[in-house]
Each structure stands twice: as C-alpha cells, then as structure tokens.
Amino acid sequence: MATEKYNLKQEIETVREDCLRPTQKWGRSTQTWIGCLLIVMGWGLYCYIHQLRDGLGVTAMRDYVSWGLYISTFIFFIGISHSGTLVSAILRITKQEWRRPITRSAELLTFVSLLFGGIIPIIDLGRPDRLPNLVLFGRIQSPLMWDIIAICTYLVGSTLFLFLPMIPDMALCRDRLTVCDSPFKKFKKWLYTKMAIGWKGTKSQWHRLELTMTIMTIVIIPVAVSVHTVVSYIFAMTLRPGWNSTVFGPYFVAGALYSGSAGVVLGMAAFRKLYHLEKYITPRHFDLMGRIVLALTLIYAYLNLNEYWIPAYNMVTAEGHLLSDLFYGSYSKAFWTCQFGTVLLPIIIMSIPKGRTVTILTITCIIIVAGAWVKRYLIVVPTLLHPFMPIQEVPGTWSSYFPNYVEFSVTAACLAGIFLVITLFSKLFPMMAVWEVEKGILIEHDKQAAIELRTKREAEEAKIMGKRLKTGFEPLK
Numbered sequence: 001m002a003t004e005k006y007n008l009k010q011e012i013e014t015v016r017e018d019c020l021r022p023t024q025k026w027g028r029s030t031q032t033w034i035g036c037l038l039i040v041m042g043w044g045l046y047c048y049i050h051q052l053r054d055g056l057g058v059t060a061m062r063d064y065v066s067w068g069l070y071i072s073t074f075i076f077f078i079g080i081s082h083s084g085t086l087v088s089a090i091l092r093i094t095k096q097e098w099r100r101p102i103t104r105s106a107e108l109l110t111f112v113s114l115l116f117g118g119i120i121p122i123i124d125l126g127r128p129d130r131l132p133n134l135v136l137f138g139r140i141q142s143p144l145m146w147d148i149i150a151i152c153t154y155l156v157g158s159t160l161f162l163f164l165p166m167i168p169d170m171a172l173c174r175d176r177l178t179v180c181d182s183p184f185k186k187f188k189k190w191l192y193t194k195m196a197i198g199w200k201g202t203k204s205q206w207h208r209l210e211l212t213m214t215i216m217t218i219v220i221i222p223v224a225v226s227v228h229t230v231v232s233y234i235f236a237m238t239l240r241p242g243w244n245s246t247v248f249g250p251y252f253v254a255g256a257l258y259s260g261s262a263g264v265v266l267g268m269a270a271f272r273k274l275y276h277l278e279k280y281i282t283p284r285h286f287d288l289m290g291r292i293v294l295a296l297t298l299i300y301a302y303l304n305l306n307e308y309w310i311p312a313y314n315m316v317t318a319e320g321h322l323l324s325d326l327f328y329g330s331y332s333k334a335f336w337t338c339q340f341g342t343v344l345l346p347i348i349i350m351s352i353p354k355g356r357t358v359t360i361l362t363i364t365c366i367i368i369v370a371g372a373w374v375k376r377y378l379i380v381v382p383t384l385l386h387p388f389m390p391i392q393e394v395p396g397t398w399s400s401y402f403p404n405y406v407e408f409s410v411t412a413a414c415l416a417g418i419f420l421v422i423t424l425f426s427k428l429f430p431m432m433a434v435w436e437v438e439k440g441i442l443i444e445h446d447k448q449a450a451i452e453l454r455t456k457r458e459a460e461e462a463k464i465m466g467k468r469l470k471t472g473f474e475p476l477k
Contacts, residue, residue, distance in 0.1 A: 011441060015437050020173070058406050065401035068407060069377070070124040077116055082224055082260035083109045083261065083267075088106050088161070101280040153223055167199050169434045241322050250303060265365040290356030294356075308323070334378060
C-alpha cells in the first residue's frame with residue numbers, strides 16, 4: 001500500500017514537471033520564431049498604416065466587392081473559435097475523461113481566434129475613428145449590431161472559460177516557478193500571484209471553482225452557437241443571390257465546428273511534438289478526435305449539399321449566374337477542390353481506422369482548415385460579384401477582385417499575431433490543465449484499485465466455495 005501511494009505521488013510529480021518544463025526555458029528556436037512573427041506583424045502594421053493614410057483604395061476592394069479577404073478571414077477566425085466550445089465545454093458537460101490533456105489548448109485557440117477575429121472588422125473599416133458611433137448611435141434592428149453584441153459577449157465568456165481552470169495551476173506556478181533564477185522572476189511572481197487570486201486549494205475554494213465552471217460550461221455553449229448564427233444573419237438577411245438562405249444559420253455553425261475541431265487536432269499535434277507530451281496526448285486522443293471531426297464533416301457535407309443542390313435545381317436567374325460561375329466558371333476550380341478535396345476526401349480518409357493515426361489525421365486536418373478558409377472566401381467574393389442589378393453589362397477591372405499585397409500583408413499579420421499569443425502563452429503557462437490531468441490519474445487509480453479489490457474478493461470467495469464443495473458442505477447462499 002505504501003509503495004502504491006509512493007508511485008501515485010511520483011506520477012503526479014512527473015506530471016507537474018512535464019507541464020511546467022516548457023515555461024522554464026526560452027530556447028534559441030523560440031526566440032527566432034518570435035522574431036519572425038514580429039517581422040511579419042511589423043510589415044502588416046506598416047501596410048495598415050498605409051491603408052489608414054490613403055484609404056481603402058490601396059486595397060483591391062471596389063464598388064462591387066466591398067468585402068473581400070478581410071471579412072472572409074473574419075468569418076474563418078470566428079469559426080475556428082468554436083474549438084474550445086466543442087472540446088472543452090461539450091466534452092466536459094458529457095464527462096468524457098479523455099478530454100483532460102487537450103482542453104486548455106482548445107480554450108486558448110478559442111480566445112486568440114476571437115481576439116483577432118474581432119479586430120479584423122475594424123481593419124476593414126475605412127474610418128475606424130468612427131467606431132464609437134456603433135455604441136453611441138447603433139441601431140438594434142441592424143444584424144451588424146447583433147454581431148458586435150454577440151462577439152463581445154462570446155469574447156468575455158471565452159476569456160473567463162480559459163481563465164477559471166487556470167487558477168489552481170497559477171498557484172502551482174506561483175509556488176514553483178518563482179523560486180528559480182530567471183530574468184523575468186519578479187514579473188512572473190507578480191503575474192502568477194495576481195492570476196492565482198489567493199488560491200490555497202481549500203475545500204470551499206474547490207467547491208466554488210467547480211460550481212462556477214459548471215455554470216460557464218452550460219452558458220458558453222448556447223452563446224457560441226448564437227455567435228456564428230448571428231454572423232450568418234449578416235449575409236442571410238441581405239437580398240443577394242447566394243446569401244438569401246434560411247439554412248445559413250446551421251450551415252455556418254456546422255462549418256465552424258467542422259473547422260474548429262480540425263484546428264484542435266492541429267493544436268494537439270503541435271504541442272505534443274514541441275513540448276514532448278506524447279505520454280499524455282496519445283494516439284487514442286487523435287483517434288477519438290478524428291471520429292468527432294468525421295461526424296462534423298458529414299453534417300457539414302449534408303448542409304453543403306442543401307445549400308447548393310436546391311438553388312441549382314431551381315436555377316433562378318440571379319442565382320443561376322452565381323452558380324454557373326461556381327460550377328464551371330472562374331471560381332469552379334476552387335469550388336470543386338473545396339467540395340471534393342476538403343470535404344469528401346477527408347470523410348473517406350477518416351472513415352478508415354488508419355486514417356485517424358497521428359500523422360495522417362494531422363495532414364487531413366491541415367487540408368480541412370485550409371479548405372475552410374477558401375470556402376469562406378467563396379461565400380463572400382463571388383456573391384458580391386453577382387448582384388441582382390449589375391452596374392454594367394461588360395465588367396471592367398473595377399468589377400473584378402483579387403486581394404493585393406496590402407490585404408495579404410495585414411491578414412498575415414493577424415495570423416502571426418495568433419501564433420505569437422499562443423507561443424507566449426505556452427512559454428508562461430502550462431499547456432495542459434495540471435490539476436485536471438492529476439484528477440484523471442487519481443480517478444484511474446481508484447478504478448484500478450477497485451477492480452483489483454473486486455478481483456481479490458471474488459478469488460477468495462471462489463476459494464471458500466471450492467473448499468466447501470470439496471468437504472461436502474453446501475455453498476453459502
């Protein structure tokens with residue numbers, strides 16, 4: 001018994017060391033990576049200042065396409081943000097024990113995607129100095145106003161959802177990581193002490209934390225669903241061929257969960273490899289996540305079929321021009337690549353058990369995430385190029401669109417900002433919820449002990465019954 005307690009204590013100590021190790025050292029590769037990200041962000045900032053100074057005319061957007069790469073990326077980032085809701089909230093509320101090592105990376109991806117996704121509409125504004133007018137003179141009848149309210153609510157909720165499970169780990173970091181010598185020792189001590197908010201691990205504190213997390217888990221799911229539904233309303237409530245659809249709400253939510261779950265797999269693969277967490281994020285986790293991605297891809301494929309098959313069958317005049325362009329026109333290669341290459345092909349791959357191995361599933365999810373971004377682009381740009389009333393019969397350069405270097409640079413800067421926040425977070429805080437992993441170990445240990453005890457008792461009972469039968473006594477009833 002003493003040996004078992006010692007082994008359990010040693011196992012928990014190993015978990016703590018493995019989780020805290022990445023926060024103790026900044027290697028040369030990390031510094032180089034951060035430097036590259038800062039260069040990309042600096043160039044993007046320069047291009048944005050150029051856009052502010054000379055107006056949106058420096059981009060490729062014109063009268064026909066007033067929303068382009070920026071809004072496509074905005075929808076993509078908001079979709080990726082559903083990753084935390086899927087993995088952390090839904091798996092937590094259904095009490096799936098295997099979720100424990102991957103919840104924090106999913107919650108972090110939700111936070112950073114929302115953070116930069118919320119910035120992009122401001123970048124898309126020609127006059128961002130008039131942003132306060134949305135608060136001062138905003139009309140509640142406008143779907144744009146609904147979108148602002150929904151995203152702000154979701155950002156606050158996802159921040160709390162990320163922070164609450166971190167409190168016990170911040171106390172652990174406060175007690176351990178501020179002891180060693182470090183150039184950031186004072187800053188770390190101040191940061192961890194503030195974020196631990198006086199955590200001592202008392203029974204009442206654990207009770208309040210678990211109650212608060214339960215409430216947040218229940219609240220965050222409908223909020224997340226409402227966010228992408230409201231984003232779809234911006235398009236669906238506009239009289240445009242290709243957008244005027246009643247299925248856009250569930251279609252956007254399914255697409256968000258489909259790309260968000262693939263984003264979680266990529267995060268799992270990256271942190272597993274970089275921080276040597278193979279012991280905790282196992283092939284079983286990838287197999288189970290692969291099943292989830294497969295189910296969501298099937299739902300998304302069904303809604304995709306509904307979105308295009310019904311208007312293609314009716315072929316109303318205005319939508320006919322758009323569908324012709326998508327099916328066999330200038331956007332046909334991208335459209336069919338998305339349908340077959342990033343939806344149908346992943347379904348076939350993930351349906352096979354070998355397709356859910358670590359390497360193959362990671363490659364498949366890269367394809368899914370890239371395809372999800374292209375699909376958002378196809379939702380926005382071709383529709384704007386096919387209005388009900390074209391300005392001229394013969395289109396000119398002003399009625400065509402392809403993003404230029406300004407848009408690509410600013411978008412790349414936002415993507416680099418996401419990677420920078422994730423990198424800094426992983427070097428300051430544990431990328432696994434230490435206390436949750438420890439709790440999972442204790443639960444597994446208790447289950448194993450119960451099985452061993454039951455097996456031992458059954459063996460003793462069988463032995464007694466065997467003796468009674470041998471001596472001629474009837475077994476006890």
